[in-house]
Amino acid sequence: MKKHNFSAGPSILPQEVLKKASEAVVNFNGLNLSLIEISHRSKDFIAVMDNAQALVKELLELPEGYSVLFLQGGASTQFLMAPYNLMKVDGKAAYVDTGSWSSKAIKEAKNFGETVVVASSKDKGYSYIPKGYDVPADADYIHFTSNNTIFGTQLNEFPGGDVLKVVDMSSDIFSRKIDFTQFDIVYAGAQKNMGPAGTTLVIIKDEIIGNSGRTIPSMLDYATHAKAGSMFNTPPVFPVYVSMLTLEWLKEKGGIAAIEKENQAKADLLYGEIDNNPSFNGFAAKEDRSNMNVTFTLADESLKEKFDAICVEAGISALNGHRSVGGYRASIYNALPIESVQVLVKAMQDLNK
Numbered sequence: 001m002k003k004h005n006f007s008a009g010p011s012i013l014p015q016e017v018l019k020k021a022s023e024a025v026v027n028f029n030g031l032n033l034s035l036i037e038i039s040h041r042s043k044d045f046i047a048v049m050d051n052a053q054a055l056v057k058e059l060l061e062l063p064e065g066y067s068v069l070f071l072q073g074g075a076s077t078q079f080l081m082a083p084y085n086l087m088k089v090d091g092k093a094a095y096v097d098t099g100s101w102s103s104k105a106i107k108e109a110k111n112f113g114e115t116v117v118v119a120s121s122k123d124k125g126y127s128y129i130p131k132g133y134d135v136p137a138d139a140d141y142i143h144f145t146s147n148n149t150i151f152g153t154q155l156n157e158f159p160g161g162d163v164l165k166v167v168d169m170s171s172d173i174f175s176r177k178i179d180f181t182q183f184d185i186v187y188a189g190a191q192k193n194m195g196p197a198g199t200t201l202v203i204i205k206d207e208i209i210g211n212s213g214r215t216i217p218s219m220l221d222y223a224t225h226a227k228a229g230s231m232f233n234t235p236p237v238f239p240v241y242v243s244m245l246t247l248e249w250l251k252e253k254g255g256i257a258a259i260e261k262e263n264q265a266k267a268d269l270l271y272g273e274i275d276n277n278p279s280f281n282g283f284a285a286k287e288d289r290s291n292m293n294v295t296f297t298l299a300d301e302s303l304k305e306k307f308d309a310i311c312v313e314a315g316i317s318a319l320n321g322h323r324s325v326g327g328y329r330a331s332i333y334n335a336l337p338i339e340s341v342q343v344l345v346k347a348m349q350d351l352n353k
């Protein structure tokens with residue numbers, strides 16, 4: 001039975017990417033060797049890394065002066081690398097708290113110095129994006145999460161002010177057109193819109209590297225990885241390769257402008273049903289709704305068993321909300337076709353029959 005995969009991450013990847021990736025595991029580039037058994041210093045793999053980095057720059061329209069890194073340790077390691085590299089000794093960092101992932105980033109920053117939470121939506125269960133706050137001019141940087149995977153909220157406007165900007169884009173990178181020149185560090189775990197788990201994309205403005213005045217262990221220092229072209233140590237070869245394939249797929253589709261249109265159509269369809277169907281309630285404030293993670297609840301919890309059975313019957317997979325919030329969450333990342341959203345909408349309508 002065809003599955004409709006609404007997983008929040010690791011999540012759906014294009015079928016053709018999975019097929020090419022599986023072929024490369026057996027016989028890469030016709031070498032009669034597997035991608036995962038050749039040296040990362042071989043010319044065949046170096047071409048993969050170069051191509052992956054070039055595709056990131058092209059798709060996101062990054063100007064000169066940014067390094068593109070494929071690191072390990074997940075976005076969670078960036079929660080500590082960013083403050084380690086940017087917060088001055090006796091300095092200060094500003095954070096916007098919009099959910100569990102922001103909170104985890106804040107916890108890590110506190111290990112390095114004064115960490116000010118300039119705005120939070122915790123008062124209403126992280127169901128909205130705080131607005132209209134001031135960014136302290138003396139902060140070394142401000143950190144925010146562009147899309148809150150668990151709660152289903154998304155930033156439409158990014159903090160301003162004359163301080164460095166660090167953004168966790170794990171769950172909406174490559175999904176919409178954004179001016180990336182406004183950011184100094186962008187990071188994202190690969191396992192939503194880019195590829196399999198196992199690598200973390202870091203985009204960093206070169207001029208901000210090495211200014212904290214701290215002595216940083218090599219592996220946690222952006223300078224190490226930027227200088228070595230993301231090849232200081234053995235990179236995660238398979239996740240980088242599959243990310244390259246996914247970015248090629250996205251380019252062939254017409255890039256970010258094309259996928260943004262598709263993502264908008266999917267989100268409109270699903271939110272339209274949530275708003276029109278009396279059996280469901282949306283979780284996030286309407287103006288802050290995410291186009292990647294759509295969170296909703298049943299108006300009558302006693303219908304859960306019935307709805308879950310309809311979903312199983314329709315091949316709908318991984319629709320449960322995050323364990324910390326309950327309800328439902330449909331993750332409708334780039335690779336999820338609109339047909340899958342149509343199947344979900346029909347299941348929601350069938351509940352009322």
Ligand code: PMP
Pocket residue numbers: 009073074075076077101145147148149150168169170171189190
């Ligand atoms: N930030 C966001 C917005 C996330 O959605 C996630 C994970 N889903 C993380 C950070 C943590 O990523 P990782 O598991 O790669 O450390």
